[in-house]
Amino acid sequence: xxxxxxxxxxxxxxxxxxxxxVLLSCSHSFCKECLQQFxxxxxxxxxxxxxxxxxxxxxxxxxxLKNLCESFLKERNEKHSSGSEEICSLHSEKLxxxxxxxxxxxCLVCRDSQKHINHTFRPVSEVVxxxxxxxxxxxxxxxxxxxxxxxxxxxxxxxxxxxxxxxEHTERQIxxxxxxxxxxxxxxxxxxxxxxxxxxxxxxxMMKEKLEEMNRHISALSHTIKDMEEMMKASDVCFLxxxxxxxxxxxxxxQPDPQMLSxxxxxxxxYLGNLPFRVWRKMQDIVQNTPVILDPNTANPRLVLSDDLxxxxxxxxxPPPDNPERFDFYxxxxxxxxxxxxxxxxxxxxxxxxxxxxxxxTASNQRKGRDFFNTDVWSVQHDKYRLLKHSGxxxxxxxxxxxxxxYCDRGTVSFSDPVTNTHLHTFTATFTHTLFPFFWCYGAxxxxxxxxxxxxxxxxxxx
Numbered sequence: 292x293x294x295x296x297x298x299x300x301x302x303x304x305x306x307x308x309x310x311x312x313v314l315l316s317c318s319h320s321f322c323k324e325c326l327q328q329f330x331x332x333x334x335x336x337x338x339x340x341x342x343x344x345x346x347x348x349x350x351x352x353x354x355x356l357k358n359l360c361e362s363f364l365k366e367r368n369e370k371h372s373s374g375s376e377e378i379c380s381l382h383s384e385k386l387x388x389x390x391x392x393x394x395x396x397x398c399l400v401c402r403d404s405q406k407h408i409n410h411t412f413r414p415v416s417e418v419v420x421x422x423x424x425x426x427x428x429x430x431x432x433x434x435x436x437x438x439x440x441x442x443x444x445x446x447x448x449x450x451x452x453x454x455x456x457x458x459e460h461t462e463r464q465i466x467x468x469x470x471x472x473x474x475x476x477x478x479x480x481x482x483x484x485x486x487x488x489x490x491x492x493x494x495x496x497m498m499k500e501k502l503e504e505m506n507r508h509i510s511a512l513s514h515t516i517k518d519m520e521e522m523m524k525a526s527d528v529c530f531l532x533x534x535x536x537x538x539x540x541x542x543x544x545x546q547p548d549p550q551m552l553s554x555x556x557x558x559x560x561x562y563l564g565n566l567p568f569r570v571w572r573k574m575q576d577i578v579q580n581t582p583v584i585l586d587p588n589t590a591n592p593r594l595v596l597s598d599d600l601x602x603x604x605x606x607x608x609x610p611p612p613d614n615p616e617r618f619d620f621y622x623x624x625x626x627x628x629x630x631x632x633x634x635x636x637x638x639x640x641x642x643x644x645x646x647x648x649x650x651x652x653t654a655s656n657q658r659k660g661r662d663f664f665n666t667d668v669w670s671v672q673h674d675k676y677r678l679l680k681h682s683g684x685x686x687x688x689x690x691x692x693x694x695x696x697x698y699c700d701r702g703t704v705s706f707s708d709p710v711t712n713t714h715l716h717t718f719t720a721t722f723t724h725t726l727f728p729f730f731w732c733y734g735a736x737x738x739x740x741x742x743x744x745x746x747x748x749x750x751x752x753x754x
Contacts, residue, residue: 297381300360304329304339309360314353317343326350389418449612457587464598475577479570487562494555501552508548515540579743582637583728586627589658591618594732597740600627603730604643604738618658626728629654635697637728638709638742641673642691647739648672648679648731651697651704653724669704669718670729678733684716692742697726 302309304325311323319340321329329339336345367380377386377396384398391411401407518540522533585600592610594603603624613619630651641647650670657663664681671684671693684706693715696705702722706715732739 300356300363308364309353309356312353312356312360313350314356315343315345315350316347317341317345320353320356323350323352387415388412389415391418446612450614453612471577472574475574476570479573483562483566487557490557494557497552498555581741581743582635583626583741584628585730585741586616586625588614589616589618590624591620591622593622594624596624601743602738602740603732605732605734605736616658618663620659620661621663621731622733623658623663623729623731625652629725629727630697630699631722631725632699634699636694638692638694639730640692640740640742641689644732644737644739645689645734646674646676646678646732646737648674648683649693649695649739650683650706650729651695651726652729654727655724667724668729669720671706671715672731674733676733679731684718686715695728699726 297308300308302312302322302325303319304321307322309320309322312320313323313326314320315326315338317338317340319338321339326339330336336348337343338345378384379386379398379401382398382400384400386396386398388397388399388402389395389412390397390401390407391413393407393410396415397407397412402410402412519537522530522537525533581599581601583601585596585603587596587600590596590603592613593605593607595606595608596603605622611617616625618624639649648670649672650668652663652669653667656667664679664683668681668683671686672679673686673689690708690710692708692710694707694709696703696707698705699722703717703719705717707713708715730739
């Protein structure tokens, strides 16, 4: 077997060790599949080497060559399994060098062969050291990447749990809110039907009294008629004696008959007329319209929002998973709706907050890190902790309430104290992006609340 080289046992077409070799009449051998594929492409049965035509569509198997190839492969596999892979398979020499062009170990004979002419070689140990260093660097990078991916996976799992928790909590709130509305409608229905029943009883009682009066009138009239009929049968003298009295009774009985009273029927329009609209008007007394709703997905982990998303307080509860929209350094939260046209106003109650800042910003403003207040922020603040160093207007005294006026078309944001009707500050700018309300709250037990429209009446403040 040592006398045969790999080249001698290789198919001229695929250059691999023969697989199921077949023999042509020209004495050339090929892999059966390689020959058939060559013939299909050429559409002629000729030898791929000498181009001599073959008369047989199914050339015979070259059993001798087949056995030699199988023995060679078996011997090579045994050498690999016994650790002899350090021996050159072509020249049975030790693989001491590494060809930098072919990226493979070679022996000294390979180095001097035609195949490796003008190639560069390095000792195997030298190349292994260099490659191991390179691989070790890549390994550390992959290990770090794996660690990062595991952390990200943990965040993803926390996010899935948080989504489930959010959905369950939101569903409970939806059911509670609708139950309040349903109860209000049930109460209104009951009150309306009760009023209808009371009017029904009142009108029926009135008609009952009228019926009793009519019965008395009919009874008196019947008696008078009967007496007159009896008198008509009496003698002439008796008739004349009773005639004046009888005519007097006739005069009394001839008085006007009892009439149906006006308004005796049910006042149906009072109950059905614009019923949905009247109920909706009443519903406004219990339904609050808050001009700004907070977005919990933007809230810093230290902030806790109320169930109705109109108030926020500073806390140290278990933080939610991080997401791109969430503030991670400043304890801020954004409004859920942005404004790019028109006039908008909202009042914020601040009496429970020792440190606060509020105003408007753009949706693209950076919420991660410490750069949020550097650009595109128009705000007023009261920060006794001196944590905010940005250019917002600083209010020296603590306020109970601040009103924000946003005039998108005029390009102004104005702040005032509605309690004392005092103007605080006005920013003027050219707004090219959608603006979102934002709120910063800091300090133990600090909180702020956006007031519903029904709780305040906007007064004119000179700006």
